[in-house]
Amino acid sequence: MSGHARIGLIGLGTMGAALASNIAEKGFDVAVFNRTTQVTRDFAENAGDLAPKITPTETLDDFVAALSSPRAIILMVPAGDPVDAQIEALRPLLDDDDLIIDCGNANFHDTDRRVDAHTGPFLGVGVSGGEEGARHGPSIMAGGDTEYWGRVEDIMTAIAAKHDGDPCAALMGPGGAGHFVKMVHNGIEYADMQMIAEVYGILRDGHGMDYDAIGDIFAAWNKGPLESYLIEISGKVAHARDVATGKPLLSVIVDAAGQKGTGRWTVIEAQHRLAPVPAIEAAVVARNLSARLQERAKGQSIFGAAPQAWDGLDHTTLEQGLMAGKILCYAQGFEMLSAATRDFGWDLPMARIAQIWREGCIIRSSMLDEMATALDAAPGVNLMFTDHFAAILKDTHGALRQVVAQAALNGHPVPALSSGLAYFDMMRTARGTADMIQGQRDFFGLHGFVHVNGTDDQHGPWAKEACDPHC
Ligand SMILES: NC(=O)C1=CN([C@@H]2O[C@H](COP(=O)(O)OP(=O)(O)OC[C@H]3O[C@@H](n4cnc5c(N)ncnc54)[C@H](OP(=O)(O)O)[C@@H]3O)[C@@H](O)[C@H]2O)C=CC1
Numbered sequence: 382m383s384g385h386a387r388i389g390l391i392g393l394g395t396m397g398a399a400l401a402s403n404i405a406e407k408g409f410d411v412a413v414f415n416r417t418t419q420v421t422r423d424f425a426e427n428a429g430d431l432a433p434k435i436t437p438t439e440t441l442d443d444f445v446a447a448l449s450s451p452r453a454i455i456l457m458v459p460a461g462d463p464v465d466a467q468i469e470a471l472r473p474l475l476d477d478d479d480l481i482i483d484c485g486n487a488n489f490h491d492t493d494r495r496v497d498a499h500t501g502p503f504l505g506v507g508v509s510g511g512e513e514g515a516r517h518g519p520s521i522m523a524g525g526d527t528e529y530w531g532r533v534e535d536i537m538t539a540i541a542a543k544h545d546g547d548p549c550a551a552l553m554g555p556g557g558a559g560h561f562v563k564m565v566h567n568g569i570e571y572a573d574m575q576m577i578a579e580v581y582g583i584l585r586d587g588h589g590m591d592y593d594a595i596g597d598i599f600a601a602w603n604k605g606p607l608e609s610y611l612i613e614i615s616g617k618v619a620h621a622r623d624v625a626t627g628k629p630l631l632s633v634i635v636d637a638a639g640q641k642g643t644g645r646w647t648v649i650e651a652q653h654r655l656a657p658v659p660a661i662e663a664a665v666v667a668r669n670l671s672a673r674l675q676e677r678a679k680g681q682s683i684f685g686a687a688p689q690a691w692d693g694l695d696h697t698t699l700e701q702g703l704m705a706g707k708i709l710c711y712a713q714g715f716e717m718l719s720a721a722t723r724d725f726g727w728d729l730p731m732a733r734i735a736q737i738w739r740e741g742c743i744i745r746s747s748m749l750d751e752m753a754t755a756l757d758a759a760p761g762v763n764l765m766f767t768d769h770f771a772a773i774l775k776d777t778h779g780a781l782r783q784v785v786a787q788a789a790l791n792g793h794p795v796p797a798l799s800s801g802l803a804y805f806d807m808m809r810t811a812r813g814t815a816d817m818i819q820g821q822r823d824f825f826g827l828h829g830f831v832h833v834n835g836t837d838d839q840h841g842p843w844a845k846e847a848c849d850p851h852c
């Protein structure tokens with residue numbers, strides 16, 4: 382038996398409820414189901430004008446029966462076991478050709494596994510934009526077969542954010558490609574957020590500014606080259622007040638960052654791909670360290686507080702330093718996507734990825750439009766070497782250096798900004814210091830090195846002398 386709803390959605394939490402409303406608002410009939418039935422009832426009751434497009438269901442059988450055939454079902458439940466359990470519960474109720482679409486933040490390895498299991502048509506789709514994005518237009522990164530994407534592309538492009546009319550939704554490639562791109566998006570998100578937090582720390586502890594003044598600076602930067610969602614909300618967060626006490630909100634938030642895993646996955650996967658993403662690594666490490674509240678308090682009691690007040694850097698230097706840092710973390714993210722293209726035989730559409738990140742997602746930024754243009758003009762080139770961004774980095778890396786140097790001299794931890802700078806400096810140093818690493822490796826393990834004359838598998842004098850007492 383098949384019903385009339387064009388698509389189904391399971392999981393009416395923060396994202397699922399917003400996504401279902403978005404789908405209904407765009408004119409598609411949507412059937413919904415939630416593990417806790419009262420949530421479904423509340424959702425339906427509060428649907429207002431959208432109610433005629435929404436079919437609330439209270440059993441999986443009714444949910445499946447409400448869908449038109451071939452069915453398409455979005456899962457918006459926590460990643461991991463809940464997704465497998467939901468698939469297992471659904472498949473016996475479905476026809477062989479019915480499509481399941483996991484729109485949560487799945488680990489792309491899980492998505493690959495689910496596709497390879499061949500239990501039925503499956504798409505792994507990364508969705509970014511938080512609740513607001515899901516409700517009014519997220520960025521959508523899909524992975525799977527072109528045919529399956531084709532079945533729901535009209536819905537996905539209708540609900541997606543638009544940039545000058547261009548939907549921020551696209552098929553990234555087969556299997557886990559969509560969730561891979563979403564994972565890297567989140568890795569960039571971590572680094573971008575961390576860099577902003579580091580500059581906030583300099584303004585608060587170095588310059589001694591109050592929260593409103595810091596909010597004003599972020600608001601001003603949001604009108605310039607740093608214009609982005611994360612800068613915008615950082616200004617709003619700095620201006621916000623705690624409802625209970627009336628104090629600045631930031632002053633009452635414990636400085637221990639949460640994390641659900643996508644940043645960590647990015648870093649682990651980057652190591653497997655030999656893709657250097659030091660700013661993202663630094664951001665993950667910073668979140669881990671932030672959670673060590675007692676140890677940090679102990680450290681302060683032993684060594685004294687680290688952040689020292691100092692005369693400060695002018696705001697333009699901070700703004701430019703943050704610009705350079707931001708470009709370098711996006712460059713690292715795109716390089717990781719290139720590594721996946723190479724290693725997995727995917728053909729990730731770099732410029733298109735930058736395009737679909739221009740609106741809707743958490744890392745949306747005015748720079749992404751320029752990144753899309755730069756990556757389109759120079760396919761396969763590291764973003765930092767493209768004409769446009771190389772020119773900006775030439776103008777701004779000095780500011781980043783000043784920020785990092787002054788922060789270090791005054792005891793302000795700026796791990797992501799300094800990792801960004803180290804990446805920049807390594808990537809602009811033709812002859813680095815790995816000759817010493819190779820010499821050391823050959824000395825203790827006869828691992829061999831490449832001679833500058835081009836001959837490989839060379840050894841130092843210790844090889845011939847079987848490591849006599851002088852070597
Ligand atoms: N929040 C965000 O900003 C974003 C989240 N995501 C991803 O979207 C997915 C959903 O996140 P979000 O909406 O925030 O989560 P919520 O916690 O708000 O909602 C989770 C939903 O999943 C249901 N659920 C939980 N566990 C199970 C289970 N074992 N079996 C079946 N249903 C279950 C819950 O039902 P019940 O009411 O019964 O508890 C609820 O409807 C996650 O993968 C998340 O990482 C992606 C982008 C942004």
Ligand SMILES: O=C(CO)[C@H](O)[C@H](O)COP(=O)(O)O
Nearest residue numbers: 509510639640641642643743
């Ligand atoms: O995917 C998202 C944004 O793009 C989610 O909000 C995700 O939860 C953010 O990651 P974390 O919780 O680890 O900060």
